[in-house]
Amino acid sequence: MNDKISVIGVPMDLGADRRGVDMGPSAIRYAGIAKKLERLGFDLKDTGNINVPQPEMYVEAGKYKYLEQVVKANEQLAEAVSKEIGDGRFPLVLGGDHSIAIGTIAGVAKHVQNLGVIWFDAHGDLNTGETSPSGNIHGMSLAACLGYGHERLVSLGGFFPKLKPENIVIIGARDLDPGERALIKEIGLNVYTMHEIDKLGMARVMEEAIKQVSRETDGVHLSLDLDGLDPHDAPGVGTPVIGGISYRESHLALEILAEADVLVSAEFVEVNPILDRENATAQVAVELIGSAFGEKLL
Numbered sequence: 518m519n520d521k522i523s524v525i526g527v528p529m530d531l532g533a534d535r536r537g538v539d540m541g542p543s544a545i546r547y548a549g550i551a552k553k554l555e556r557l558g559f560d561l562k563d564t565g566n567i568n569v570p571q572p573e574m575y576v577e578a579g580k581y582k583y584l585e586q587v588v589k590a591n592e593q594l595a596e597a598v599s600k601e602i603g604d605g606r607f608p609l610v611l612g613g614d615h616s617i618a619i620g621t622i623a624g625v626a627k628h629v630q631n632l633g634v635i636w637f638d639a640h641g642d643l644n645t646g647e648t649s650p651s652g653n654i655h656g657m658s659l660a661a662c663l664g665y666g667h668e669r670l671v672s673l674g675g676f677f678p679k680l681k682p683e684n685i686v687i688i689g690a691r692d693l694d695p696g697e698r699a700l701i702k703e704i705g706l707n708v709y710t711m712h713e714i715d716k717l718g719m720a721r722v723m724e725e726a727i728k729q730v731s732r733e734t735d736g737v738h739l740s741l742d743l744d745g746l747d748p749h750d751a752p753g754v755g756t757p758v759i760g761g762i763s764y765r766e767s768h769l770a771l772e773i774l775a776e777a778d779v780l781v782s783a784e785f786v787e788v789n790p791i792l793d794r795e796n797a798t799a800q801v802a803v804e805l806i807g808s809a810f811g812e813k814l815l
C-alpha cells in the first residue's frame with residue numbers, strides 16, 4: 518500500500534439537510550486520526566478542509582436540496598483528491614455527509630480507469646430526484662456515480678459515468694427505498710444485505726466482495742458510511758437504522774480488506790458529533806481507519 522496519506526476534510530451537511538455532520542472532520546481529527554496513522558508508520562499530511570457554505574445562507578427545497586452548493590463543494594473536493602493522487606499520495610477523505618462521495622470518486626476515477634468500490638452503508642444511496650423520499654443528495658451519491666440523477670451531479674468533474682455496476686458492492690444494506698430496489702434489479706448491482714452477512718458471515722462476504730471489486734479494476738475505493746454499523750456501536754449518525762454491522766464485524770471486514778491490499782482511496786462519512794455520545798462514533802471511525810490501514814493486535 519501507498520505509505521503516503523493525505524487527509525482531506527469535508528465539513529459538508531447540505532447533502533443531509535441536517536446540522537452536525539459538518540463537524541465530522543473535526544471530531545475524527547480530535548479522536549486521534551493523526552496519531553493512529555503516524556504510529557502505523559505512514560507519512561501523513563493533513564490538507565485541511567474543503568470550503569463548504571453554511572445552509573443558513575440559503576433557503577431551498579425541491580428535488581435536489583442545495584444542489585448548487587453541493588456541486589460547488591464536490592468540484593473542489595474532486596480537484597483536491599485528484600491533486601493528492603497526482604502527487605503520489607493516498608487520499609483519505611473525512612465527511613461530512615455521503616454526498617461527498619460524488620466528489621471523491623470523481624477525483625479518484627480521473628486517475629483510475631476502472632475503479633472498484635466497496636460501499637459500506639445501511640442505505641443504497643441510489644436515489645435520484647425522482648425517487649428520493651427526502652430530496653437529500655446524500656441519498657443519491659452512488660446513483661450519480663453510476664450515471665443516474667441530476668446532470669450536474671452525474672457529470673461532475675467533466676466525465677461520466679464514473680463507475681460500472683459490476684465493479685461495485687454494497688455491504689450492510691437494510692433500508693432501501695422502492696426506487697433504489699428497482700435500480701438495483703435493473704442494473705444487477707451486487708448488494709450484501711444484513712441477510713447475507715448473517716447467513717454467510719462477514720469473512721466470506723468480504724472475500725467475495727473483494728474478489729468482485731478487484732477482478733476487472735485498477736484499484737478499489739472504500740466508501741464507509743458509519744451508519745452501516747449498528748447504532749449501538751455508532752450512535753452519532755443522522756440516519757440510524759437498527760440491526761446493523763457490529764463493531765467486531767466491521768473491524769474484521771476492514772482487516773480482511775487491508776490484507777487484500779487493493780485500496781487506492783477511502784472516505785469515512787456521516788459522523789455527526791451533535792448526535793454522538795462523547796465522540797464515540799468518531800472514535801470508532803479512527804479505530805476502523807486503523808484496521809483499514811493494516812493495524813493488527815499482534
Ligand SMILES: NC(=[NH2+])NCCC[C@H](N)C(=O)O
Binds near residue numbers: 614651653
Ligand atoms: N448517506 C446516507 N446516510 N443516506 C441516507 C439516505 C436516506 C434515504 N434513502 C434518502 O434518500 O433520503
Ligand SMILES: [Mn+2]
Binds near residue numbers: 615638642
Ligand atoms: Mn450513505
Ligand SMILES: [Mn+2]
Binds near residue numbers: 639640742
Ligand atoms: Mn447511510
